[in-house]
Structures are given as structure tokens and as C-alpha cells.
Amino acid sequence: MDSNRLLDGRLKMRHLTMVVAIADHGGVTRAADELHLTQPVVTRALRELEEILGVSLFERGPRGVTVTAFGAAFVEDARAIIRRMRQAARRLDALAAEEGGTVAVGTHLTGTDGFLPRAIHRLKRSRPRVVVELVEAPHERLVSQLSSGVLDIVVGRVDMSADIPCVRQVRLYTEGVKLVVRAGHPAAAQPDVTLDALRGYPWIFPGAETAVSRELFAAFTDRDLAPPEDRIISTSLSVPEILLLESDAVAALPGHMALDDGRFQVLQCDGFSLDRTVGVLLPQERSMTPTAVDFMKCLRMEAGKIREAAGAGAGAGAGAGAGV
Structure with a gap:
């Protein structure tokens, strides 16, 4: 293929954004929705692009499209151009x-x-x-x-x-992750509470996709303990504070959030140690x-x-x- 064909004015940015959207969404219809265009417009633009390149970028099937070897190469270049723009x-x-x-x-x-x-x-x-x-x-x-x-x-x-x-x-x-409860929590009176003892309380875990959540689970399993059954999963910053104040919940929070305001207490838990960078x-x-x-x-x-x-x-x- 003559490389000058890509520089003769027919290739537009809309062709690049369209082909990336089709690759990302696996179909013309979903790409059209993402770009706020009609399906015929996207189909026509894809046909124009394939005519300019002289190759097929996608194989059509009943469940969408599959990127060809030509398509994979061109989509990679299209992403780079869009990124630079x-x-x-x-x-x-x-x-x-x-x-x-x-x-x-x-x-x-x-x-x-x-x-x-x-x-x-x-x-x-x-x-x-x-x-x-x-x-x-x-x-x-x-x-x-x-x-x-x-x-x-x-x-x-x-x-x-x-x-x-x-x-x-x-x-x-880098800082440590601490186990925190409300002031006056039953576990707060114990000088060195164990994870096994804390399993009976409600727990506030961060989102399942986070490293802290995975490490919390590992802290229990490494001690041959089942994770707490009573769990609340939250990615919010304000919800854990409210839940801690209103219940006997336990939460794992970053060390720099430990403010001496008398409402909360950091537990001294046997061997519990988590760091986050x-x-x-x-x-x-x-x-x-x-x-x-x-x-x-x-x-x-x-x-x-x-x-x-x-x-x-x-x-x-x-x-x-x-x-x-």
C-alpha cells in the first residue's frame, strides 16, 4: 500500500476515533452509542476507512466484530495519534x-x-x-x-x-493501615486484642478491587481464620466514619487519618500490620x-x-x- 494514501486528505480524525470505539466496544452499534452517532453513519465511516487502507479491519459476525491482524495494527496506531492530539x-x-x-x-x-x-x-x-x-x-x-x-x-x-x-x-x-473503632468500643478496653476476637464485630472493608481489601482478607487467612461474615464494603470516605460512630464496627484506615478528637480509637491488634504506598x-x-x-x-x-x-x-x- 502506498503510504501517501493516508496523507491525501481523505483520512480524518473521525475515522480514527470511530475505529478505536469499534475495537473497544466489539461492535458497530455499541460504538455508535458511545460516539452519539447512528449505526449507518459509523458503518459508512468504517467502509470509507477500509477503502482508504485497502484492507479489512474487522470481521463481521452475528455477535459483533472481531479485529483482524490489519485492524489490530491500525487501532494501535490510531490510539497513539489520538493520544498525541x-x-x-x-x-x-x-x-x-x-x-x-x-x-x-x-x-x-x-x-x-x-x-x-x-x-x-x-x-x-x-x-x-x-x-x-x-x-x-x-x-x-x-x-x-x-x-x-x-x-x-x-x-x-x-x-x-x-x-x-x-x-x-x-x-x-508510605504509611501504616490501622484498625479503628469508636471510643468506648468493647474491644478498645483490651490491651492486645486478637483478629479472632474482632471477627465477631461488623467490619467495614474497602472496595473488593483494592489492594487493602485483598490484604485484609489475607490477614485472616494467614492465621487460618475465616474473614468476618458481617461486612460492609464501601469506597466512600464519609460513610465509614458515620458507621463507626453509630455501631461497634471495625474499619481499616490510613494512619494519617488518626486525629486526636476523642471520637475514635486505634486498636492494638496482635501482629496486625499493613502498609500502603x-x-x-x-x-x-x-x-x-x-x-x-x-x-x-x-x-x-x-x-x-x-x-x-x-x-x-x-x-x-x-x-x-x-x-x-
Whole structure:
């Protein structure tokens, strides 16, 4: 195929977005719904694209379409082009609006809680016209959106041992996960309560897809204990606090959320130890926009404050009896 055929003006961006949507959704109809177009329009655009390329990109079947070898190769290139165009638009926006601009941030709340809002507040204090777009989604979807250029940065728990294609991980801070109950909870009077004893109370677990949830289950199974049967699964930041205050529930919360306000207490549990590393995911193959660079500085400064507080707390012997 003559490569100049792709540069003769017939190939449009709409062809690229359309072919990626078909590949992602496995069918013309679902792609049309995603793009807010009619099925005939998408079908016609696909036919145009295949005529330009001179190859079939998809095999049609009763249950949708299957990507051909030609299609897989072209979809990969189409994603890269779309990603670069989104990056170009963000860069121009940032340069055009000196104190403005936009930064798109992905997050899974169990890994960011109060840390992310404080970093956003720091950024907005210095650049009030910056628009911060927050996207909450499971880890896998956030990585996909970061790679495709939809997101500038992902903030949350990171696994530094994991190798994620096209993604660079940056550690910001590490802290312990504590077992927390309300002040006056029956278990709070015990100097060294066991996980077996705590199994009889209601538990608040983070989302099933989170690393903390998996590690909580492992903490029980490693001791040959069945996980608590009375469980509430929540990704909310406010619901656990209310449930803790109104019941005898037990929750696993980040150490820096331990505030000495008298309402909650951290349990000293035999051998229970969980750590989480909070950091950011950055695109490996493209540079950050100026706005994203500024936001990264804010994240680093807020992370530094958490590390300093953790060091001071350790030096003062903080921990037992502290509230959330």
C-alpha cells in the first residue's frame, strides 16, 4: 500500500476515533452509542476507512466484530495519534492560559482520601483559574485512560514492584493501615486484642478491587481464620466514619487519618500490620503539561508534610489510643 494514501486528505480524525470505539466496544452499534452517532453513519465511516487502507479491519459476525491482524495494527496506531492530539490540545490550552489550563486527575479514593484534596487546594491557591478534572474509577480503567491521553496523572496506592507498560510510577509516601473503632468500643478496653476476637464485630472493608481489601482478607487467612461474615464494603470516605460512630464496627484506615478528637480509637491488634504506598502514575511516552507539572509539585509538598508528621508521631510514641 502506498503510504501517501493516508496523507491525501481523505483520512480524518473521525475515522480514527470511530475505529478505536469499534475495537473497544466489539461492535458497530455499541460504538455508535458511545460516539452519539447512528449505526449507518459509523458503518459508512468504517467502509470509507477500509477503502482508504485497502484492507479489512474487522470481521463481521452475528455477535459483533472481531479485529483482524490489519485492524489490530491500525487501532494501535490510531490510539497513539489520538493520544498525541489530546496532548497537543492540553499543551496549547496551558500555554494560552497563563494562570489557567486544565489538569485531568484519575483517582481511586481508597488510596488518596484527604491527601488529594489538600494538593488540589494548594494548586488552586496559587493558580485559581486552573480547572481540575477528577475522574474516579478502578485502577485498570485509570491506567487505560492515562495511556490514551484522557488523564494527565493518576493518584493513589501504587505497587512499585509492578511493571505497567507505558506508565512510570513515583512513590510519594508510605504509611501504616490501622484498625479503628469508636471510643468506648468493647474491644478498645483490651490491651492486645486478637483478629479472632474482632471477627465477631461488623467490619467495614474497602472496595473488593483494592489492594487493602485483598490484604485484609489475607490477614485472616494467614492465621487460618475465616474473614468476618458481617461486612460492609464501601469506597466512600464519609460513610465509614458515620458507621463507626453509630455501631461497634471495625474499619481499616490510613494512619494519617488518626486525629486526636476523642471520637475514635486505634486498636492494638496482635501482629496486625499493613502498609500502603501512595504515589502517582505518569505517562512514560509523553511529557507532562505545565499545569500537570505544577500539580505534581503540590502533590510532592503535601506528601512531604505527611512524611514529616509520621516521623514526628513516631518520635513522640504516638499510636495507641489515637483517634481517626
